[in-house]
Amino acid sequence: MDRREVAAVLAYIGRLDPRTARTGTDEACDQIAQWHELLSDVSFATAHGWDVREAIRAHVLDSPYPILPVDVARKWRAHRRDRLDRHTDPTPAADPDNPAAWRTELLRTRHAVATGMAAPSPHRQLTGGPQAEPGWHALAGTLADAEANGHDPATLLTEAAARRELDTAESISGTLVWRLRRMTDLPADPAVTASQEERQHNSRPAVPPRLSLASPSPDQYQLRR
Structure with a gap:
């Protein structure tokens, strides 16, 4: 919120709870400056479920104490966390060979969801082509983990792809995740490991029934007369 919006918020609070109103000009200016310092990254209202006036009204109804700017900031952070918890990253349209x-794109989408500019996406929005593999999301996460550990994602991805051809790989993304995690000493990705184990299990041929090695009964050799 900018200073004008903060001033409107304080005027609204003053109508609901007169204890918070400041009558002197200097006091009012100081109050606006203090609230703006703490609420500059809080939205006044969004198209997806947030209105600061609703948060203030709920506080006035539920608490006997005057509302403080930290109360509003905490409600906004809780709102952001809830939105991100309900969000599943859609597959970016960007080239997966371009980690940056x-x-x-992933961070831009998450920011739009957190700030209320976009609604949370409950399911992966997979597109056609190679990016439709569910493992591409795991690949992006692996590259982010590697970057956090001081590696260069672009260089790593190039080296991993060059180690062996990928044309015959059942899952290109899963193969790259496996290579990257071995190269960077990262723990195995649980989703990829489970998927690989399931494919291996499903591809195993059925075990034929065991043949009995017991000696045949003498009756089996008797000839009919």
Whole structure:
């Protein structure tokens, strides 16, 4: 919120709880400056479920204490966390061979969801082509983990792809995740490991019934007369 919006918020609070009103000009200016310092990253209202006036009204109804700017900031942070908890990252349209663009698009989408500019996406929005593999999300996460550990994602991805051809791989993304995690000493990705184990289990041929090695009964050799 900018200072004008903060002033409107304080005027609204003053109508609901006169204890918070400041009558002197200097006091009012100081109050606006203090609230703006703590609420500059809080939205006044969004198109997806947040209105600061609703948060203030709920506090006035539920608490006997005058509302403070930290109360509003905490409600806003809780709102952001709830939205991100309900959000599943859609597959970016960026080229997965460009880790920087991939990561930038993911972060931009998450920021839009957190700030109320976009609604949470409950399911993966997979597109056609190679990016439709569910493992591409795991690949993006692996590259982010590697970058957090001091590795260069672009260099790592190039080296992993060059280690062996990928044309015959059942899952290109899963193969790259496995290579990258071995190269960077990261723990195995649980989702990829479970998926690989399931494919291996499903591809195993059925075990034929065991043949009996017991000696045949003498009756089996008797000839009919």
